[in-house]
Amino acid sequence: MKDLNGKTVLIVDDEEQIRELLSIYFTKEGFNVAEAADGAEALMKVQQAKPDIIILDIMMPVLDGMEVCQQIRKHSNIPIIMLTSRTQDDDRIMGLEIGADDYVAKPFNPKEIVARVKAVLRRSAAPQYTSSDVLRFPQLEINMAEHSVIAFGNSVALANKEMEVLWQLASHVGKVLSREQLLELVWDYSYCGDTRTVDTHVKRLRKKLGAGPNTPWDIKTVWGIGYKFEVRK
Numbered sequence: 001m002k003d004l005n006g007k008t009v010l011i012v013d014d015e016e017q018i019r020e021l022l023s024i025y026f027t028k029e030g031f032n033v034a035e036a037a038d039g040a041e042a043l044m045k046v047q048q049a050k051p052d053i054i055i056l057d058i059m060m061p062v063l064d065g066m067e068v069c070q071q072i073r074k075h076s077n078i079p080i081i082m083l084t085s086r087t088q089d090d091d092r093i094m095g096l097e098i099g100a101d102d103y104v105a106k107p108f109n110p111k112e113i114v115a116r117v118k119a120v121l122r123r124s125a126a127p128q129y130t131s132s133d134v135l136r137f138p139q140l141e142i143n144m145a146e147h148s149v150i151a152f153g154n155s156v157a158l159a160n161k162e163m164e165v166l167w168q169l170a171s172h173v174g175k176v177l178s179r180e181q182l183l184e185l186v187w188d189y190s191y192c193g194d195t196r197t198v199d200t201h202v203k204r205l206r207k208k209l210g211a212g213p214n215t216p217w218d219i220k221t222v223w224g225i226g227y228k229f230e231v232r233k
């Protein structure tokens with residue numbers, strides 16, 4: 001896409017073949033490409049190349065992807081897509097919890113990664129929320145402009161995508177949003193066969209917010225379809 005030409009993507013993976021493959025695809029799409037073969041080099045390249053987005057492998061020498069992500073999040077909100085051969089829920093949850101915007105499991109389709117990178121960059125360039133973007137429910141306040149959530153009188157720290165999932169659900173009280181709809185609304189890409197990203201975020205939201213059968217509101221699972229935000233009467 002022309003509006004993304006000139007953006008820089010940092011590809012971090014200890015497998016040279018993967019770096020070369022992704023570099024070819026991103027270069028064809030008009031991106032500038034920087035590469036790193038391990039976690040320590042990745043942190044250096046973040047400072048040198050000033051990338052607009054990072055594709056970050058988890059299993060790497062020197063520093064693994066989780067540690068690199070944590071280090072970057074101490075001073076930057078640059079979008080990060082985790083690239084991993086691991087498929088266990090714990091790994092996905094940990095990556096998303098420490099600040100990754102998304103994950104892609106190996107083996108992968110390079111075109112899918114390019115599409116996800118474009119989607120994340122479009123989202124990051126979208127108009128900012130205003131002071132009027134506040135939702136209030138019993139024992140819950142969601143303020144998108146300030147990126148803050150107060151549940152039962154306590155401030156709740158949410159990752160960016162957790163915040164957006166909550167906002168989309170709470171903005172449509174009582175309406176079922178499918179996993180595919182949430183992928184398009186929050187991640188801005190069409191369904192590509194893996195909706196576990198949505199499930200992981202909802203699971204984290206429920207835990208962090210303390211939602212449950214005795215709370216005045218809840219994020220309900222509609223089996224076989226998706227989720228809805230429900231306010232109990």
